Amino acid sequence: MRAVILTLTFAALAFPQQRQRLPEYKEGWVSLFNGRDLTGWVKVGNEKWDVEDGVIHGQGVTKEYGYLKTEKNYKDFYMSLRFKCLADGNSGVFFRTEFKPGTATVTQGYQFEIDRTLNHHSGGVYTARRGWIVWPSPEHEFALKPNDWNDYVLMVEGNHFRARLNGVPVLDFTDPYEEVDDGAIALQLHSGGQGNMLFKDLYVLDLSKR
DSSP: OHHHHHHHHHHHHHHHHHHTOOTTOOTTOEESOOSSSOTTEEEESSOEEEEETTEEEEEOOSSSOEEEEEEEEESSEEEEEEEEESSSSOEEEEEEEEEOTTSOOEEEEEEEEEOSSTTSOTTOEEETTTEEEEOOOGGGTTOSOTTSOEEEEEEEETTEEEEEETTEEEEEEEOSSOOOSOEEEEEEEOTTTTOEEEEEEEEEEEGGGO
């Protein structure tokens, strides 16, 4: 009996270690945020983006959408970040995104949703041209912590999109239609002056370099 118990104990200990061997944990990650300023990022629109105590703070000050986009474009990548919602306005992480010059109008790209209002599909994917293309399963709609920091891991490979929110795999979707294959990554603030978001610990693994 003792041998059986020990075997089960060792198996239980080994399982979490095996679960941790996921594709996003690879060498080659680089930081997208230096913790001091917005070097490497470009403001799109007229909303307020600044750095406070090592955290990116985005705040809506007009009735329009606002974005903070990377200077560099990314095709296939893994991204890890932490975010906290300070208001009920919708947010998100856009990818393969472009904007109409001189405006905050998205002309192409996808978005991994962020919305602290429960059952508003955080982790789902929305596109500029087709609207919603996939929502998380109902049991995953409550993975987001409305009033605390959230861990977000996003994986984009071709037309295969995956998202893990606070350790929960909320999305694993292959889009039958590849809308666009390259563009910037962008953090979003909701329109109507409702956007109020914190972001930190932003890292990316550029798969095109591997």
